[in-house]
Amino acid sequence: MLQHLRSLSGHQNPIYALSNSNRNEIFLTGGNDKGIVEWSLEKLNFEKVLIPVKSSVYCMSSDGSLLLYGQRSGEVQLYDLQKNEIIISIQAHEKPVFDIIPVPEKNEFLTASEDGTVKVWSLTDFTLLYSIQVSAQTVRSIAVSPDRRHLAFGCKDHAIRIYDLHDYSLLHILQKHDRPVTSVQYSPDGKYLVSGGRDAQLHFWSRADYELKHSIPAHLYSIYAIAFHPTLPYFATASQDKSIKLWGSDDLKLYKILSIEKGTHGHTHSINKLIWSTDGRYLLSTGDDRLVIVWEWIP
Template sequence: MPIAVQKLASYRGHNDCVYTLAHGDQPNFFFSAAGDGMIVQWDLTKPDEGQLIATLPKSVYTLHRHEDSNLLIAGHNYSGIHIINWQEKREIASLQLTDAAIFDITSIDNLLLVGTGDGSLISVNLKTAQIVDQIRVSEKSIRTIVVNRISNEVAVGYSDNFIRIFDLHDLTLKYAFEAHTNSVFTLQFTKDGHYLMSGSRDARLKVWDVRGGYKLVNEVVAHLFAINDLVISPDGKYFATASMDKSIKVWDAESQQLLKVIDKSRHAGHGTSVNKLLWSSHENQVISASDDRTISIWSIIFE
């Protein structure tokens, strides 16, 4: 299938590597955070006009916008989580969870799930900002957490190369399997909830059958170096991967066939590692964040 790719803009507001992105409450809004501790809101209709939401004293590796409350939660390197009313640019609460880095945050209703560098999966009540539970089944970092409401499961990727599947309701461990030969950096469930896709530092993309007990159904040597992130298009038909090899790749979701490579030589892509992606429903635009301190906006048109 022919794909037209156009670089629409490059946002230059951060002073250090941009590690994370999060969707806003409208399709044209998104947030970014970086090694400079700055959290910035952007508008896809107003290129490079960011609004500073908060400045934290150390690196921010992950952001999560809680949809019901519309609060923004930042995972702060070595200092826990910060709960931010981004509309008022005001911090509501902070919670010192760990001395380790926080690499990912997601939520189940009013429960935050936080993955730390010491291997702890910590659940936090967002309303009370109190720890509910803490599960540690590995001493290696948790790098990624995703929720499947269809199967009522939570998938967690670890730096011990394992994927572990927990029950959505009580976080009991259901499955644990060595998925890759290196750290599992990114996970996504397909829109129908039937498959789990994983990307790793080993540069492999793998697909697992949820209903078949997470049996491996496909493996692709997807990049030259680590796969840092994987996002699915709003319609569920495509997905994109971001890599330490400086490229973004667009794939067919059903067949896992490569459709397009976006890189520096062909599309004026990033000059260093691409760390994070968002696939916005605003004009089907893809947003990428990089170690080169920039955020790029891409028009992806399937012809």
């Protein structure tokens, strides 16, 4: 299971974004500080400020060669991790960008914003291809199904909207959360979609028909992150209630709670982001306490 390995300090303000890099031993963080920070998983320490930024970084995503990140200002930048240079800066939205994701098979990337739109951009010439008014309120989270057919958008108006990845047509509107939807993720086997919200509920939706199959009152407050292990049948959730929980992805059973209140190491404030290292050896968490915690997977 998961065991505390190291708590890393260095940020001076809350951290909102986490991403793996093009190297297994490196990960990246961003937040209210004026830079994206590079950390070493081998040395378990701060490496350097990789990229200076003008405003808070709310989201980051990498396809291995590129790092994409969105800021509170609405600006989006693409950074070449091999050449170590910014490729382009785009004023993608007038309001903050809350999620960003590459779709390499289509040579596109998507940005989701507080303005309620999702914009589709070319990864070839970085032009705007489509602007989709998904909601009248914030679009907080994006997930792509493993078969690369569907997109799920978690929205502030309590709904999840499912779109066709091929032509960006609206397929379903899922409405079971009582408060804003703050995180969405598809299971790696493609059998279901998991959503978490400010209502502290986890909902499990059948991928076949998007019917609600199961619900868990998983946390005390907002669920800000859902992260499936890359190879093993587990997923982790992180919350404003300062806890991380480990669940079985097959049986939906709760296996571990990582929380100071439960007598383990943990965060002292809201946990904003959660990812697994690419090899699945580590779980990385970060939040308003300005710490990055590295948890080691112990078989």
